[in-house]
Amino acid sequence: MDQDRLIASLLAAVPHPMLVVGDDARIAWLNAPARAILGDADGRHYLTVIRQPEPVALLERVLAGGEGGTTRWRLTGPGRDTVYRGLVARVAGLGASLAFQDVSDVEHAADMRRDFVANVSHELRTPLTALLGFIETLRGAARDDPAARARFLGIMEREALRMNRLVGDLLSLSRVEAEERVRPRTQVELAGLARSVLATLRGMADAAQVTLTLDAEADLPPVAGDLDQLTQVLHNLVENAVKYGGSGKTVRVVLRRVAHDPVLRSPGLSLSVIDQGAGIDAIHLPRLTERFYRVDTHRSREQGGTGLGLAIVKHIINRHRGRLKISSEKGKGSVFEVVLPLI
Structure with missing residues (x-):
């Protein structure tokens, strides 16, 4: 086997992006993961392909006869940044290698x-x-x-x-x-669970002058779930609705069958907690399930909130392979909908 084929086969066996820069400062070989990131860079000067100062400085040092080492660089892009960790080393008779990982x-x-x-x-x-x-x-x-x-x-x-x-x-x-990766197997009847949670919170709702109502379709099938955790989900959502829904208002819990949920790609049961409060600005909605994120820090602490309730709800729903949808409009209240799969 000639040298080019041998080196190419060795690079192909490396799972992370890797390339070799020849002593002429041109890219002599690169494997498929590196090509997916850098494109068809064969034969090009490495400075036209790798523009980040950290790996460039190491490559220059190694090609000049110096020692290699590890490097780290960050690429800013849409969403969040991409961070790479790399290793530059001398390859006897060939030049310098750069292996890196996201x-x-x-x-x-x-x-x-x-x-x-x-x-x-x-x-x-x-x-x-x-x-x-x-x-x-x-x-x-x-x-x-x-x-x-x-x-x-x-x-x-x-x-x-x-x-x-x-x-x-x-x-x-x-x-x-x-427990998030362990899917629950016991059967839970959501209508009964909802009646139990509302009975538990009735005293709190009366003190806040909030009316609690339950609207459940007849003959709803049970779902696979953890009774304690699903109770915690509904308790948290209803308690929040009572706290922030406003005195003299109504908090509705609605249970209905979903023939086909496009996200879950299966039939499911929908559990919605609907309040008539002040609503939440749209800018806050994507972050509501983050740990310690609060829309109104002072008011939340006054109400006794820890900032972890919705994060717990999110993880419980993830364990049940369900989804949480939050919709709200300023001045028109909020809807927290949980959809759990039936299969």
């Missing part, structure tokens, strides 16, 4: 982890700071003031309960993510 997903996951830790730290620090401040006050100026002591203890209780809710939601989110 690590955008890894970088994105790392960014999400950093953001998540920062958000959790912030969410816990705020009530902790308040608790420490009130403890200091109770030990000092308010030590002998019964009225102030009672008021401060009430605030401390609310802050402690808020932290407890946050920890509970974090644990719930962790459990849901751990």
